[in-house]
Amino acid sequence: MIRRPIYNSFAVSRHLTSPLSRFLFSSSSKDSPHEPMESNQNPKSPFGSPTRVQKLIASQSDPLLAKEIFDYASQHSNFRHTQSSHLVLILKLGRSRHLGLIDDVLAKHRSSGYPVTGELFTYLIKVYAEAKLPEKAFAMFYKMLEFNFTPQPKHLNRILEVLVSHRGYLSKAFEVFKSARLHGVMPNTTTYNILMQAFCLNDDLSVAYKLFGEMLERDVVPDVESYRILIQGFCRKGQANGAMELLEDMLNKGFVPDRLSYTTLLNSLCRKTQLREAYKLLCRMKLKGCNPDIVHYKTMILGFCRQGRAMDARKVLDYMSCNSCSPDSVSYRTLIVGLCGQGMFEEGKKYLHEMISNGFSPHFSVSNCLVKGFCSFGKVEEACDVVELVMKNGETLHSETWEMIIPMVCKEDDSEKIKMFIEDAMKVEISGDTRLVDVGIGLGSYLSSKLQMKRKNARDRKRL
Structure with missing residues (x-):
């Protein structure tokens, strides 16, 4: 199939001699007697029915060839394309x-006098969006x-979506x-949402808030x-109180906030250390028709732990279990690390047991935090547990x-426990870890000096 432009009638007629073209461009005298004459057929046109030309254009796999056929037919004064051909x-x-x-x-569609449809413009906007234009x-x-x-409005909204998705086109959006209303296009809720979101992300909260007020003024x-x-x-601007006022307004007007708003x-x-207000909000969620999920509880647990209030975080974890929301591994890890940070290692050990019994594998940072805490207070048995x-x-x-743990166990002079820990340590698949090698060297030196001391004591007793 030829893809280069056609500049003479001979080349085009050569394209139009395929079996399908001959059928579509055959004269009306060869039509079946049972086939009614098409209303838009022009007997003076060498192409026959415009509908037949439309079918030929539609059948071309090469869009450039389809355009050539369209242009060639358009050159004849007695021929007029159908609206569907355009x-x-x-x-x-x-x-x-x-x-x-x-x-x-x-342009040719416009000069033909045919009315345009919204479907055409909907598709064109989509084409330009996909082409990033x-x-x-x-x-x-x-x-x-x-x-x-x-x-x-759907055309307006789609155009706005395309514009705000490109950097530097917010002003054009x-x-x-602003032009839409002047031309009789009434923006709807989606229109305002698109622009408010774009201005918020552009750090223009004041403009977004004005748009919200305008929406209410125009009964949208x-x-x-x-x-x-x-x-x-x-919240992005750190104005949690303003966000709370919006939430109250939302609830007063009968809206049920979604989970993301609460999160x-x-x-x-929590980041503003307004933990009392945050906990009240968490408790109100269920009353207002939105059950808290694991994300909401984890947010509160982390907030309390960051402020050194691990015991309050423990209450949140216990509270979520009572509300049919099971803690996950991250919830336990955050709480245990928070408890260790406040020196409550026994409490942390208790939740480690609960964590494992519920089928979760503790991250190595959890065990490391507990062992470090117990060892710092000389509680070797608890660390070993x-x-x-x-x-x-x-x-x-x-x-x-x-x-x-190993040096602490060695100081206890419990040979059985030392043996057990050395065997366990040897099972750990850590290759080339310098610190572990250093521990082994230190342990060897310790045991060697211990053995020498025992021999010296034995010699002294014999002399006596």
């Missing part, structure tokens, strides 16, 4: 990314007006938004997403943990 060709050119040729087809999408709004077509009803966008915007607010309150518990569960210990 649409079919535009779709072909759009799919094949021959975007430069679409404007020419649109925001300038074309921007121009499409005004192109629709040139065609005396009033854009629908706002320009289209906000939805849950409208509030969530602004709540996230306030954002809880996280913001942690090691044994973790090892029985099939977990490996970090080399730093062995580095701490």
Whole structure:
């Protein structure tokens, strides 16, 4: 199939001599007697019915050849393409990314006097979006007006989505938004949400908030997403109190906030150390129709632990279990590390037992934190219990943990326990770990000096 442009009628007629073309361009006298004459058939046209030309254009796999056929037929004064021929060709050119040729087809469509449909512009906006051509999408709004077509809100929203997704096009999106009402296009809730989200992400919270106020003034009803966008915007700026006011307004108007709104607010309150307000919010969630999930509880546990309030974090973990929400490994790890940070190692050890009994594998940082804590207070037995518990569960210990525990066990002078820990340490698959080797060297020196001391004592007793 020829893909280069056709500049003479002979070349085109050569393209139109395929069996399908001969059938479509045959004269009406050869039509079946049972086939009614098509209403748009022009007997003076050498091509026959425009519908037949439309079928030929639609059947071409090469969009450039389809355009050549379209252009050649357009040159004849007695021929007029159908409206569907324009649409079919535009779709072909759009799919094949021959975007430069679409404007020419649109101009011919306009001069033909056919009315345009919203479907055509919906597809064109999609084509420009996929081709990452925001300038074309921007121009499409005004192109629709040139065609005396009033854009629908869905066209406006899609154009805005394309523009705000590209850096530097927010001002153009706002320009289209302001022009829309002047041209009879009424922005809806989705329109405002798109712009509010874009301005919030652009760190223009004040503009987003003004848009929210304008929405209420123009009787455009906000939805849950409208509030969530602004709540996230306030939290991103560290204005948790402003976000709380929005949440209260939302609840007073009968909206049920989504989980993401609560997560954002809880996280913001915790970071602002407003833990009392955060805990109240967590307790109110269920009453307001939104059951807290694992993310909300983990946010509170982390918030309390960061502020050195591990006992309050423990209450949250116990509270979530009573509300049919099972803690996960991250919840336990955060709590245990928090308890160790406050010197409550026995409490941490208790939750380690609970963690393992619930089927979770503790991260090595958990056992390391507990062993380090117990060893720092000389509680070797408790440290050994942690090691044994973790090892029985099939977990490996970090080399730093062995580095701490082995010297402590050696000082206890319990040969059986020393033997057991050396055997366990040798099972750990750590290759080339310098600290563990240093521990082994230190242990060897310790045992050697211990043996020499025993021999010296034995010689002294014999002399006496």
